Amino acid sequence: MQARQSLESHLDDWAADDPRRVAIADTLKAVAFAATALSELIGRGPLAGSLAAEVGGNAGGDVQKFLDVRADELFADAFRTAPVALVCSEECDQAVALNDGAPLAVAIDPLDGSSNIDTNVSIGTIVSVFPAPADGKTLPQGREQLAACFVIYGPQTAMVFTVGGGTHAATLDRATGRFIVTATRIKIPKGRREYAINASNYRFWDPAVQAYIDDCIAGAEGPRGENFNMRWIASLVAEAYRVLQRGGIFLYPRDARPGYQEGRLRLVYEANPIAFIIEQAGGGATDGIDRIMTIQPRSVHQRTPLVFGARDKVENVVRYHTEPPAAGETSPLFGRRGLFRV
Template identity: 50%
Template sequence: MDERVTLRSHLDQAVQDAPNAPAVAAVIEAVAAASIRLAVLIADGPLAGITGRHSGINPDGDLQKDIDVAADEMMRRALRMAPVAAILSEESELPEMLDAEAPLCVAIDPLDGSANLENNISIGTIFSIRPRGNDVLSTFFEPGTAQCAAGFVVYGPQTILVLAMNQSVDIFILDRLAREFLLIAQGVKIAPNTPEFAINASNHRHWHGPVRAYIDECLAGSNGGGADFNMRWIGSLVAESLRILVRGGVFLYPADARPGYREGRLRLLYEAHPMALVMEWAGGAATTGRRRILELAAKTPHQRVPLIMGSVRGVRDVAVIHEGIEPMFDHSDAPLFARRGLFR
């Protein structure tokens, strides 16, 4: 883009088009401002006193690092100054009530993937914005279709903000000298036919039959009559999501047979819901394998789900195998598809 469009000017234009738009813009600016400060803290790491040491366990049972606590404090501080009725954070058991009359509620993972920080792998912030319902707390238990905006920040070689708003997905990059985000891609669409998948293949033995059948088909490639697939696995949700927006393909973090993974591993409200909104508004899809992610409503604040997202074709192919196998046979090796083949 020849013209430098800042996040603020982009949001100023957007407020003309949607309900609650000024409030939504204020929340996005608050998250963006906090992410700029957080990017500096992450980059400095030990120089800023961030040791990577565990500082406890969060309410959902995950190990909590000092950077997780710092990120949570920074995001909360910023959102308390925005028109937000309540914040649900990964780092807290229950939502924090703010201004009950404010028009919006925010679910946020302040720092997703902090375990990757010691390896200098991209990590990020994920956020979901919803219009406040009549009962503030019930807002978080509506389906993902209730979201009015969502997005994520990637802290890597560049600090990138991906924003889903007004049915469009736009990408911004942090100008570190000016300390502001600049628009670099507008109306992003996921490539429809990239033969690429991302999954932690070391868990193959634990996968349910439909997932195993899909990956086996991908690995068979042209020898099995289909396309030759590449595999990618970063193990960082924000980095995987950005790659899909840039390159296409499909990402799978399925449920499996291990204790703690049987209902999936990613949190619905502040990981799967916002990522699903980004994917769908970029022309892609997101599913559990059997249900559209955005149609799900959480029953608990930190509910976990499987997540399969990316191009419509890739997600559809995984869903087709699930549809062909009854849930009671999920643990089978899916011989039907092993014989017939999904890609031919």
């Protein structure tokens, strides 16, 4: 059996002697270095102390846990050794300048899913890499990203990444402390009948989202003509990893609750990198109407609805928003109502 390639070797082969590629490779190596240390800390759980202890609040108004802050420190330290000019982090009010004149900037959610720290559910890190803005302030659209990755800390610690030539995955070898490439050019499976959404918020959703989920729930007797399973892990990285492996679709729509009218996930350091990774695996990502990676960010912590997964399923969600059925057709009397009715 041919020996697997290390992440470092894979990135070096891709970068060759191209200066920009070398900078991107070095930045992803910095992510892997910090993620290895964070994985070890997470793996110790309560033996490492009160990782889920509340220690304050972040710029987005969320409660900060001890592990949120420690993760932010680990990645900030790692990026100081990489060609990164500034870092936009969920845990900081403003972008933090690091290496003056460096060619790259990074947007990061150092610890996604921190509400799951004390429940032993998979949590993660999400990273977007883009050119350092000339004015030090302007945020690019997602399609201007040079690389993106997420790390999932679960039964396995895995780093899923793209540099624009497909989506790949590397798994942490705990015996050596190195990431080993275990999958290249991942493609989201088609035809899988799974959707992920927090159904407890049904009453707050827009009618288009309600209609889409209603048609899934109706199953073989409804307009879709097939039965669906629902999944909900409440961990963005875990949901993304499952979609890459098993297909289907993930929805985190806007809703009528205070603080959720513009969506809940952050565009710059959550939705954009996930969208890049998903699109490079043949999928799609939208806010319900527009492609995520074409939205112009107004601020570092801007929120957005997010729907991603198999491209055909994502396109169907857009149709429910842009071609809604007549209002009367949502009545239970119209059991086979929907955009799929012939």
